Amino acid sequence: MRSDHEAPGAARPGPAGLTAEPPADFAVRVLRRAGVPRETYDTYVRLDTAVGALFVAASPEAVTGAALDTDGSTATAFEELHRARTGRSALRSARAFPGVVTALRTGRARRLPIDLSPHGPVERAVLEAVRSVPVGQLRPVGWIAQEAGTAPEAVAGAVAQNPAAVLIPSHRVTYDDGTPCDAAHLPDTGDALRAAEGIDLRRVAELHRRGVVFLGSDTTRIYCHPTCAHARRITPPHQVPFSTAREAGLAGYRACRSCRPLTV
Amino acid sequence: MDEKAERQLTELLATNLDGGFTELVRVHGRAVYTFLLRVCGSATEADDLGQDTFLRAYTALQVYGPERRRALRPRAWLLAIAANVWRNHLRTCSRRPALAGVPVEDTAEARSDHRPGPAELAALADDRRRLVTALLKLPEHHRTPVVLRHVVGLSYREVAEVQQCAVGTAKAQVSRGLRALRRLLEPETALLEGVTP
Numbered sequence: 001m002r003s004d005h006e007a008p009g010a011a012r013p014g015p016a017g018l019t020a021e022p023p024a025d026f027a028v029r030v031l032r033r034a035g036v037p038r039e040t041y042d043t044y045v046r047l048d049t050a051v052g053a054l055f056v057a058a059s060p061e062a063v064t065g066a067a068l069d070t071d072g073s074t075a076t077a078f079e080e081l082h083r084a085r086t087g088r089s090a091l092r093s094a095r096a097f098p099g100v101v102t103a104l105r106t107g108r109a110r111r112l113p114i115d116l117s118p119h120g121p122v123e124r125a126v127l128e129a130v131r132s133v134p135v136g137q138l139r140p141v142g143w144i145a146q147e148a149g150t151a152p153e154a155v156a157g158a159v160a161q162n163p164a165a166v167l168i169p170s171h172r173v174t175y176d177d178g179t180p181c182d183a184a185h186l187p188d189t190g191d192a193l194r195a196a197e198g199i200d201l202r203r204v205a206e207l208h209r210r211g212v213v214f215l216g217s218d219t220t221r222i223y224c225h226p227t228c229a230h231a232r233r234i235t236p237p238h239q240v241p242f243s244t245a246r247e248a249g250l251a252g253y254r255a256c257r258s259c260r261p262l263t264v
Numbered sequence: 265m266d267e268k269a270e271r272q273l274t275e276l277l278a279t280n281l282d283g284g285f286t287e288l289v290r291v292h293g294r295a296v297y298t299f300l301l302r303v304c305g306s307a308t309e310a311d312d313l314g315q316d317t318f319l320r321a322y323t324a325l326q327v328y329g330p331e332r333r334r335a336l337r338p339r340a341w342l343l344a345i346a347a348n349v350w351r352n353h354l355r356t357c358s359r360r361p362a363l364a365g366v367p368v369e370d371t372a373e374a375r376s377d378h379r380p381g382p383a384e385l386a387a388l389a390d391d392r393r394r395l396v397t398a399l400l401k402l403p404e405h406h407r408t409p410v411v412l413r414h415v416v417g418l419s420y421r422e423v424a425e426v427q428q429c430a431v432g433t434a435k436a437q438v439s440r441g442l443r444a445l446r447r448l449l450e451p452e453t454a455l456l457e458g459v460t461p
Contacts, residue, residue: 015395015414022297023311027289030315034285034322041286079290089286 024094031091042082043093046075049104050196051189054166057082057090058097062113064088066164068189085163086118100167107135107197109167119161122150126158133172136197137227138204140176140213142262152176159183166193178208178226199227207241214261216240216253223248228259270338277325278334285322292339293318295416296346302411303350305400313353317346340422347408347426354404398448406441413438 028043042064044057053069055078065082075092082090103109110131116124129147133139144159145152155173162170162184170184171193182190195201207215207226216223217234223242224231242248245255246264255263273291277284296317301310321342325333399407412423413434424434 015399015410016417018298018302018392018396018399018415019294020298020301022293022314023307026297026311026314027293030289030293030318031286033315033319036282036286040282089283089290091286091290 024092027091028093040088042086042088042090043095044078044082044090045093045096045100047096047101047104049166051166051192054104056096056100056164056167057088058100059088059115062115063097063100063164063167064115065090066167068165068185103167107169109169112167114164114167116163118163119158122148122154123158123161125150126155127162127168130159130162130170130173131168133169134229135169136199137225137229137259138172138174138178138180138194138199139225139259140174140178141181142176143225143260144173146262147260156181156183169193172197176213177211178204178213210241211243212241214242214245214248216242216248216251221253222256223253223261224256225259225261228256230256230258273338274334274336277336277338278330281325281333284333285325288321288338288342289318292342295339296342299343299346299411299416300350302396302399302415303404303407304353305396309353313346313349317342317349320345320349337422337425340418340425343412343416343418343422344426344428347412350408394449398445401448402441402444406437406444409434409437410441410445414442 024045031041032038038060042057042059044055046053046055046069048054049068051068054066055069055075056066057064057078064086067078067081069078079090082088099112103112114131116127119127125148126144129144132147141152141155144155148155150158159170159173159181160183162168165185171180171182171190173181173183175181180187180190180194185193191201204227212226214223215226215231215234216239217231218238218240222230223240223245226232240251240253242251242253244264245262248255249264255261269291273284273287276287293314297310297314300313300317301307304310304313324345328336399411402410409423409427412418412426413420418426420431420434420438423438424431427434427437429437
């Protein structure tokens with residue numbers, strides 16, 4: 001799971017390439033022995049995910065930031081980024097924050113404490129709403145806005161500020177027409193994250209091409225988001241596509257209580 | 265490390281000792297560890313001496329007033345402490361010869377799984393190993409300046425500060441050290457090509 005011990009200069013020949021990484025808990029041990037209180041700094045680890053390495057920084061109480069290694073950001077770059085974003089020092093450590101490894105493996109990071117205090121109330125509400133999207137499902141911007149109680153225009157901006165990549169699943173947010181809204185990362189990364197969660201990208205694209213935003217079942221007369229667990233169980237002969245909530249309502253369908261699509 | 269970042273660091277040290285020290289460990293931990301590893305050759309020893317270096321630094325910072333902390337040049341200062349710790353360690357070892365362990369280069373480090381394929385990797389690891397063993401064969405008074413200048417990447421001014429000598433003396437030491445290193449690596453001088461004193 002861990003991929004520590006990278007020597008940044010290893011590829012360079014000559015004496016300058018002899019730079020070495022100290023043991024993972026070197027800095028933390030120094031501070032512990034010097035008596036610097038643990039609450040004053042964060043520690044981070046580098047964990048492997050389906051889309052590359054993820055740096056996860058945490059205070060003793062909560063995860064304070066995470067960033068993917070995909071765009072060539074090194075450990076030093078992450079440390080600088082974390083310092084700029086939160087004003088706290090992040091030191092390399094050998095142990096991940098409890099629950100992070102499990103959250104990454106299962107994709108269920110809902111219960112993981114994540115510190116959103118540097119953000120404003122609107123951003124916090126939006127990011128909390130994004131955190132409530134279940135694994136393997138997608139939710140449109142309108143839904144996030146409804147859950148967060150904010151205007152839909154504020155969603156993309158708040159999602160772009162996602163302080164904890166992957167752990168706050170901003171890759172599960174789409175625009176209202178069903179196309180992915182990759183505001184916080186590159187579209188390729190978003191696709192890889194979605195595919196790793198078992199989201200059928202081809203099916204999503206196909207539904208988008210047909211203009212399908214909601215799927216209803218003619219046996220239950222309930223409509224869902226197409227990636228909702230209940231919608232995925234509707235057999236093809238019983239699937240009824242809708243492009244708006246209004247259309248579904250007029251046809252006499254009610255909204256699913258599990259994925260709570262918009263109602264009119 | 266650029267001037268601006270150094271100034272930010274000393275400013276933080278002057279106003280908030282614990283926060284500044286945390287940043288000091290974060291930013292300069294690697295340089296201190298690399299220096300100690302390359303002069304003493306053993307990973308565990310470098311770890312111990314590195315801990316010792318930072319502990320001494322913290323104790324000293326507690327005594328310094330804010331003005332003195334602001335005037336500090338952190339990297340050179342830390343490496344000067346590291347060099348002293350290393351010198352003291354050598355002296356202790358020479359007095360208790362039974363404790364002087366045989367330096368063991370950490371082969372696991374040298375074989376880190378990085379981008380180049382197996383062939384380049386083998387060559388690289390081999391080059392690194394040869395360079396590291398040659399460095400360890402240098403006499404101590406040549407090894408420290410060469411490591412400071414060419415492995416850690418200090419400027420001559422900083423090397424002089426660490427070694428407490430004039431800049432010209434530092435240059436001479438590094439140049440003599442490099443010449444000695446070249447002699448040790450005689451058949452493989454290509455390794456040091458492009459490294460001019």
